[in-house]
Amino acid sequence: MSKRIDVKDLDIYYGDFQAVRGVGMTIEPRSVTAFIGPSGCGKSTFLRTLNRMHEVIPGARVEGEVLIDGQNLYGRDVDPVDVRRQVGMVFQRPNPFPTMSIKENVLAGLRLNARRLSGRAADELAERALRGANLWNEVKDRLDKPGSGLSGGQQQRLCIARAIAIQPEVILMDEPCSALDPISTLAIEDLINELKSDYTVVIVTHNMQQAARVSDRTGFFNLKETGQPGELVEYDSTQTIFNNPRQKATEDYISGRFG
Amino acid sequence: MTTSTRPARRRPAAPRRPGDLAFAGLSLGSASLILLVLAGVAFFLAREGVPALTADPEEVTGGAGFGRYVLPLVIGTVISSVIAMVVATPVAVGIALFISHYAPRRVGTAVGFVVDLLAAVPSVVFGMWGLAVLAPQLGPLFGWLERNLGFLPFFGEASATGRTLLTASIVLAVMILPIITSVSREVFLQTPRLHEEAALALGATKWEMIRTAVLPFGTPGVVGGTMLGLGRALGETMAVAIILAPGALSWNLLGSGNKTIPSEIALNFPEAAGLRLSELIAAGLVLFLITLAVNLVARWIVARRAAFSGAGG
Numbered sequence: 001m002s003k004r005i006d007v008k009d010l011d012i013y014y015g016d017f018q019a020v021r022g023v024g025m026t027i028e029p030r031s032v033t034a035f036i037g038p039s040g041c042g043k044s045t046f047l048r049t050l051n052r053m054h055e056v057i058p059g060a061r062v063e064g065e066v067l068i069d070g071q072n073l074y075g076r077d078v079d080p081v082d083v084r085r086q087v088g089m090v091f092q093r094p095n096p097f098p099t100m101s102i103k104e105n106v107l108a109g110l111r112l113n114a115r116r117l118s119g120r121a122a123d124e125l126a127e128r129a130l131r132g133a134n135l136w137n138e139v140k141d142r143l144d145k146p147g148s149g150l151s152g153g154q155q156q157r158l159c160i161a162r163a164i165a166i167q168p169e170v171i172l173m174d175e176p177c178s179a180l181d182p183i184s185t186l187a188i189e190d191l192i193n194e195l196k197s198d199y200t201v202v203i204v205t206h207n208m209q210q211a212a213r214v215s216d217r218t219g220f221f222n223l224k225e226t227g228q229p230g231e232l233v234e235y236d237s238t239q240t241i242f243n244n245p246r247q248k249a250t251e252d253y254i255s256g257r258f259g
Numbered sequence: 260m261t262t263s264t265r266p267a268r269r270r271p272a273a274p275r276r277p278g279d280l281a282f283a284g285l286s287l288g289s290a291s292l293i294l295l296v297l298a299g300v301a302f303f304l305a306r307e308g309v310p311a312l313t314a315d316p317e318e319v320t321g322g323a324g325f326g327r328y329v330l331p332l333v334i335g336t337v338i339s340s341v342i343a344m345v346v347a348t349p350v351a352v353g354i355a356l357f358i359s360h361y362a363p364r365r366v367g368t369a370v371g372f373v374v375d376l377l378a379a380v381p382s383v384v385f386g387m388w389g390l391a392v393l394a395p396q397l398g399p400l401f402g403w404l405e406r407n408l409g410f411l412p413f414f415g416e417a418s419a420t421g422r423t424l425l426t427a428s429i430v431l432a433v434m435i436l437p438i439i440t441s442v443s444r445e446v447f448l449q450t451p452r453l454h455e456e457a458a459l460a461l462g463a464t465k466w467e468m469i470r471t472a473v474l475p476f477g478t479p480g481v482v483g484g485t486m487l488g489l490g491r492a493l494g495e496t497m498a499v500a501i502i503l504a505p506g507a508l509s510w511n512l513l514g515s516g517n518k519t520i521p522s523e524i525a526l527n528f529p530e531a532a533g534l535r536l537s538e539l540i541a542a543g544l545v546l547f548l549i550t551l552a553v554n555l556v557a558r559w560i561v562a563r564r565a566a567f568s569g570a571g572g
Binding site: 051053056081082084085088089091093095096097098099100108109112159162163166 | 463
């Protein structure tokens with residue numbers, strides 16, 4: 001259920017402005033890959049191009065290739081809707097649908113994919129997804145209550161349950177803990193560790209310790225100066241990036257000298 | 260929270276600044292004024308209408324008491340307004356979605372502007388348009404409905420002039436379109452981007468995204484707008500008075516006949532006196548109560564789903 005991602009020479013533009021230049025990398029299946037870097041360096045923008053969510057922003061476009069198990073996401077006859085069913089996403093702030101109950105939230109993606117579900121099958125799928133997101137025990141008695149009544153950390157795990165319910169190949173997380181307290185953050189990090197046995201996980205984080213804790217490989221993004229496009233400076237095993245990075249800029253960033 | 264271990268003392272009163280006092284008084288006064296006006300209107304309607312309610316049934320128009328007099332009016336009013344609402348709401352929601360989510364920004368703004376202009380057209384103009392343009396156009400349609408759906412009780416013998424309750428209802432629908440559209444458009448535009456992106460990231464198409472994120476978020480607003488529209492349709496006077504050839508209550512929407520409370524009042528008020536005047540005012544009271552009930556029901560509908568509206572989260 002997890003796939004390998006190859007990015008080849010990717011440029012990202014917002015209208016005439018180039019936001020990211022020349023990114024190339026390979027993301028291994030069943031691993032956690034973290035992107036770190038100062039604000040505005042394009043790491044979130046790049047993450048969004050992995051499931052074509054950047055297209056939501058008017059004027060955003062991409063040149064280059066993103067291959068998921070050899071299939072180009074930007075091929076001529078590829079529907080972004082299909083891409084997003086394969087590559088799920090969790091956002092910075094928890095965003096359960098406010099008009100839906102906890103269970104409806106989990107099943108929202110399945111219902112979209114127009115699959116008819118019997119009551120029992122729906123219950124089982126919801127339970128499996130909620131267990132997968134380490135949330136089942138906390139919500140099993142109130143599945144019909146609104147998702148917005150949960151704590152921030154629970155809501156974020158609900159969003160993860162919603163993402164894994166449609167059984168994607170890849171899960172993208174855009175700073176999933178930035179709105180959460182340390183204990184909820186820990187719960188999400190534990191969950192990320194478990195998710196990688198089934199999924200390819202890519203996470204953007206502002207928290208370098210978090211990258212060091214959860215990821216197998218780390219990519220450091222940076223820009224030379226404001227107004228210049230962001231670039232992938234260094235991409236290696238997390239151990240190498242944090243212990244003996246090859247680039248001076250990486251070392252400066254992780255040792256807290258800037259950013 | 261306090262870190263002091265001493266017994267709580269009364270906090271010194273904040274200094275009263277003249278600006279604060281003036282503004283507080285002004286807003287309190289405005290709030291009281293609206294209640295006073297509402298109470299005054301209700302009181303006037305009740306006091307002036309009572310003679311019609313207590314009069315000898317034989318003396319009331321129709322000769323069978325006020326209830327028998329006003330019931331056909333109520334039915335005509337409600338039917339025309341409900342038809343107007345049913346026709347206008349889907350169109351209004353469609354226009355609002357087009358403006359908020361489908362049209363390029365410039366086109367959307369232009370369309371929104373045109374819809375707002377529609378709201379500025381005086382109702383008497385709509386009435387003349389309905390009578391001179393729409394009614395003749397609808398004649399053939401009414402004939403078709405009579406021939407093909409005549410087995411339904413409300414599609415009876417078609418009027419040749421088109422001056423029927425259905426024509427009036429369609430004109431009412433056009434009149435309430437702008438208010439429903441603009442309220443819906445505003446709430447659709449406020450849909451949190453986060454929820455739209457959540458739906459898209461699950462692999463929703465544009466329509467599915469609208470169904471999952473935009474419409475549920477906007478429903479209370481759409482209901483509110485619809486009720487505002489319904490209120491306007493219930494009270495609309497001129498257009499109905501001009502278009503409708505009034506007559507006795509009839510299930511046949513295609514023929515002349517039926518009356519509504521506002522047009523009945525407008526057509527008869529200038530020459531009314533004594534008990535007749537009381538009857539009309541009491542009819543006004545009934546209309547007042549209907550609109551009040553419509554608003555209460557609307558609020559109840561909106562409040563029922565409050566826990567799921569996102570307002571609490």
